[in-house]
Amino acid sequence: MSETITTTTTVTKGRPEAIYETFERKSGKDKLTTHYCPGCGHGRAQKLVAEAISEMGLGDRTIFISPVGCSVFSYYYMNTGNVQAPHGRAPAVGTGLVRARPDSIVISYQGDGDLAAIGTAEIIHAANRGENMTVIFINNAIYGMTGGQMAPTTMVGQRTLTTPSGRNAATEGHPMRMAELIATLEAPVYVERVSCTDVKNIHKCRKAIRKGLQLQVERKGFSFIEILATCPTNWKKTPQDSIKWVQDVMEPYFKPGVYKDISATVQPLPRPEPKTDRKELEKILGLQSGKTVAKTTGKIGERRIKIAGFGGQGALTAGAMLATAGMNDGLQVTWLPSYGPEMRGGTANCSVVISDKRIGSPLVTQPNVLIAMNRPSLDAFEQEVAPGGIIMVNSSLIDRKVARTDVKAVYAPFTELAAGLGLKAAANAVAIGVFLAHEKSIDRERIYEVLRTSFKKKEAVETNIRAVDAGYEYKA
Amino acid sequence: MKLPAVEIKSNQCKGCGLCIDSCKPGVLSLSKAFNLLGYQYAEYKQSGCTGCEACYYACPEPGAISIHKEKKVQVQR
Ligand SMILES: Cc1ncc(C[n+]2csc(CCOP(=O)(O)OP(=O)(O)O)c2C)c(N)n1
Ligand code: SF4
Ligand code: SF4
Ligand code: SF4
Numbered sequence: 023m024s025e026t027i028t029t030t031t032t033v034t035k036g037r038p039e040a041i042y043e044t045f046e047r048k049s050g051k052d053k054l055t056t057h058y059c060p061g062c063g064h065g066r067a068q069k070l071v072a073e074a075i076s077e078m079g080l081g082d083r084t085i086f087i088s089p090v091g092c093s094v095f096s097y098y099y100m101n102t103g104n105v106q107a108p109h110g111r112a113p114a115v116g117t118g119l120v121r122a123r124p125d126s127i128v129i130s131y132q133g134d135g136d137l138a139a140i141g142t143a144e145i146i147h148a149a150n151r152g153e154n155m156t157v158i159f160i161n162n163a164i165y166g167m168t169g170g171q172m173a174p175t176t177m178v179g180q181r182t183l184t185t186p187s188g189r190n191a192a193t194e195g196h197p198m199r200m201a202e203l204i205a206t207l208e209a210p211v212y213v214e215r216v217s218c219t220d221v222k223n224i225h226k227c228r229k230a231i232r233k234g235l236q237l238q239v240e241r242k243g244f245s246f247i248e249i250l251a252t253c254p255t256n257w258k259k260t261p262q263d264s265i266k267w268v269q270d271v272m273e274p275y276f277k278p279g280v281y282k283d284i285s286a287t288v289q290p291l292p293r294p295e296p297k298t299d300r301k302e303l304e305k306i307l308g309l310q311s312g313k314t315v316a317k318t319t320g321k322i323g324e325r326r327i328k329i330a331g332f333g334g335q336g337a338l339t340a341g342a343m344l345a346t347a348g349m350n351d352g353l354q355v356t357w358l359p360s361y362g363p364e365m366r367g368g369t370a371n372c373s374v375v376i377s378d379k380r381i382g383s384p385l386v387t388q389p390n391v392l393i394a395m396n397r398p399s400l401d402a403f404e405q406e407v408a409p410g411g412i413i414m415v416n417s418s419l420i421d422r423k424v425a426r427t428d429v430k431a432v433y434a435p436f437t438e439l440a441a442g443l444g445l446k447a448a449a450n451a452v453a454i455g456v457f458l459a460h461e462k463s464i465d466r467e468r469i470y471e472v473l474r475t476s477f478k479k480k481e482a483v484e485t486n487i488r489a490v491d492a493g494y495e496y497k498a
Numbered sequence: 499m500k501l502p503a504v505e506i507k508s509n510q511c512k513g514c515g516l517c518i519d520s521c522k523p524g525v526l527s528l529s530k531a532f533n534l535l536g537y538q539y540a541e542y543k544q545s546g547c548t549g550c551e552a553c554y555y556a557c558p559e560p561g562a563i564s565i566h567k568e569k570k571v572q573v574q575r
Contacts, residue, residue: 024574024575025574025575026572026573026574026575027572027573027575028570028571028572028573029570029571029573030568030569030570030571031568031569031571032501032566032567032568032569033566033567033568033569034564034565034566034567035551035554035564035565035567036554036561036563036564036565037560037561037564038560041560041561043561052534052535054507054509054510054561055510055512055535055559055561055562056558056559056560058558059512060512060513060514060537060558061512061514061515061516061558062558063558064558065557065558065559065560066555066556066557066558068560069555069557069558069560070555072560099560220520221520221552221555221556224555224556225555228555254514260515261514261515261516262515262516262519265516
């Protein structure tokens with residue numbers, strides 16, 4: 023017969039399991055404390071997040087996204103999956119994560135410069151799509167990491183590095199209430215603002231974080247928890263005065279409270295089925311399977327090509343076609359378009375490198391081949407061509423000869439030849455033909471293949487093929 | 499030591515004093531000495547802790563404060 027007896031054991035509340043015991047990723051000797059300043063709100067908030075992850079048993083499923091800002095090094099501390107996102111992009115990165123790994127718990131942890139300034143678009147749209155993620159928004163009314171510049175959440179009158187006489191609403195706008203803003207959207211399930219100040223309010227933070235994570239576990243969708251937090255260093259206040267400042271100055275404007283909660287009525291989101299089948303993906307993306315076996319001899323060295331013309335002449339497309347053809351031929355290729363104000367009339371250009379070895383840089387500063395489709399292009403790039411290189415000139419539009427004597431010049435009326443086929447827009451295909459006639463790096467058949475996949479209409483394919491042939495066969 | 503009790507790892511403390519403010523019974527104080535990081539650190543007066551955990555949540559450092567408590571458990575024999 024068994025009897026029940028009551029004994030006592032010792033229990034300890036200490037560092038949450040979801041925070042590493044030692045911070046091996048952190049540089050320097052001290053691997054036991056965080057890099058946060060004394061009294062920093064990040065430390066408290068992150069400890070609460072880690073505690074929730076640990077106690078809810080989510081450590082093995084969680085992906086914590088570190089933002090840019092003082093919490094950029096969260097991956098030193100969080101004993102979870104970690105991703106560090108570019109400034110403001112955490113919700114976009116998170117979107118990828120929740121869709122590709124639907125069983126993960128994704129936490130987008132962001133500061134107010136990160137979320138409410140540079141990342142405004144990402145947060146609004148992730149919220150609007152109702153991505154199944156939990157956003158922890160640390161509102162400390164300033165850019166911490168960079169030394170105390172004004173954030174969108176900076177209080178009116180608050181002195182920062184960039185508002186030395188205090189934020190002026192007339193010139194710098196009003197502090198943005200992100201929780202309220204997000205709550206107006208249809209999709210978010212739960213939006214709350216909490217204030218990480220005294221014991222009572224810290225417990226409210228704790229509860230809100232748990233609720234956000236629980237809703238994600240239940241696939242209920244997007245939750246947003248704004249935490250009013252301190253930055254004693256940049257506020258130039260003691261940790262005690264900082265807490266008081268949150269209470270006296272921030273709270274009356276950024277009122278804590280639940281701004282939206284439809285969690286009781288909302289249905290769980292369907293679990294997306296990520297497609298990981300290679301064959302299927304190749305089909306969706308229109309990719310070929312596996313590596314192409316080189317069809318030409320492949321020993322072409324490295325050809326550095328610049329194609330330039332005015333916007334609409336198809337210089338960029340011609341470059342992309344050449345590069346694609348080279349790639350299909352098993353060669354290494356790069357294609358680098360150059361956009362800019364030139365797109366409106368002057369010169370639009372692209373750089374193409376086709377090589378039988380790995381390519382070091384996609385920049386073409388000294389082309390072996392220049393295809394000049396209009397006069398400004400020839401004027402702009404003639405001097406850059408490497409000695410011994412070749413310049414292909416669209417003589418329909420360029421009324422001068424190549425001045426250089428140390429390069430080979432080829433003249434062909436790209437535009438007239440194309441117009442003769444009834445499609446002026448195919449001047450770029452003529453240019454490709456001229457290129458192929460003088461540069462034996464790619465087989466003409468490879469270009470035909472590219473043309474066949476580039477155009478939907480059969481006539482367009484055929485006219486372009488004829489344009490390539492016209493350029494190829496043209497004799498000056 | 500009598501439980502409940504708070505344990506503060508002096509070399510993980512940054513001396514912000516937030517735990518001290520949060521402690522209702524007032525059993526925490528700041529040391530005169532400096533720790534390895536160069537901060538004066540929080541110390542327990544060695545009695546009077548109620549185990550309320552307020553200081554634990556007030557502290558921004560993950561490992562600086564631990565609270566030890568007794569818990570009654572029932573075991574089958
Ligand atoms: C694309 C880009 N722009 C600007 C910066 C510079 N930068 C680093 S942190 C930061 C602001 C961070 O402020 P906040 O998000 O409020 O975080 P806190 O440091 O206060 O936690 C800026 C502007 C950057 N790293 N990357
Ligand atoms: S600068 Fe401010 S936000 Fe950054 S670690 Fe220090 S106190 Fe925290
Ligand atoms: S647990 Fe409570 S009583 Fe004990 S030291 Fe911390 S705040 Fe004070
Ligand atoms: S709150 Fe933490 S870091 Fe601050 S004095 Fe107390 S133990 Fe030290």
